[in-house]
Each structure stands twice: as structure tokens, then as C-alpha cells.
Amino acid sequence: MSEVSTAKKKRVELLFAAFLLLVGIIVFVDASQLHVTYSQADVVGPKALPYVVSGILVLSAIALAITVMRGNLAEGEEGEDVDLSQPSDWKVLLPLIGVFVLNLLIVNWAGWVISGTIMFFGAATCLGARRWILTLVISLALALGSFYGFYLGLGIKLPAGILSGVL
Secondary structure (H helix, E strand, O other): OOOOOHHHHHHHHHHHHHHHHHHHHHHHHHHHOOOOOOOOOOOOOOOHHHHHHHHHHHHHHHHHHHHHHOOOOOOOOOOOOOOOOOOOOHHHHHHHHHHHHHHHHHHHHHOHHHHHHHHHHHHHHHOOOOOHHHHHHHHHHHHHHHHHHHHHHHOOOOOOHHHOOOO
8 A cells, every 4th residue: 555645645634624724714604694583592592503513623634733733643553454455346336325315305295204215215225235035124123213203202294294193
């Protein structure tokens, strides 16, 4: 495996610092455009957390840029079990992307339980699962569990789709 040059490592890490800075600025601008009525505002208010997150992102970006400019670069993980000299396995990756895109296209019409089951089953099958009945049962359990977990646990309604009268 070839060693990555120091200049390239430095450039990549500075690019990441710039990305963090950009995200921090976007969060700050977005938070500044929140409109809160007087009756909803308290000492802290709903704007406080986005401003805190924005500040943490900006300070982290600045600290990372300073650290990289001083020459402290991240070291690659030596225990990684990935052979970087091998190309990507497109026979696995493309169907996996297709499963996620299909989920995006049918989730509102079919509902989360059906589209989530298809997504979980498709992802497991693309990644090598061959016990299709067991995979389908587990996929259905994951979709139902996450549907009710979001609904009952968090109060977030996922789309029920064609099963709206049943769920």
C-alpha cells in the first residue's frame, strides 16, 4: 500500500476544516432566521441550541485548521480491515443505492412499514443474506419496530401510506 504524501494529507484535513466552518456558518444563518413569537420565548429560547452548535462547529474548524497548520496530522488506522488497493465492488454498491432510491420514491405512497421492509430486505440481500424468509421476517420486524418507536416513543408520525387504516 502506498503512503499518502504529507501535503495531500494536509490539504484534505484543511478541506475538512473548511467544510466544518461552512456548516457552522450555515447553521448560524439558519438559526438567525428562526422566528419565535414572544409567548414562546423564554430565557434560553429555541434559538439557543442552534447557536451553540454553530459555535462548536466554527471553533472546531478553527482549532483543526490551526492544528493542521502546525503539522499535527491524523494518522491512518493501521488495524483497518479494508484493502484500499482493491476497486469498489459495484455489483454490490449499485443495487444497494437502487434499494435506497426505491425507498425514497415509494415511502409516501406505500408507507414506512412497506417501504422500510423492502429497503431492509433489499439491503440485507445486496450485502449477502441468503436466508430470504428469515431476512424478510427480520426486515418486517425492523420496519414495524421503527414505525412504532418513532410514533409512540418520539411522537413522530412516519407515513403509513396504504396501511393508514390498519396501523
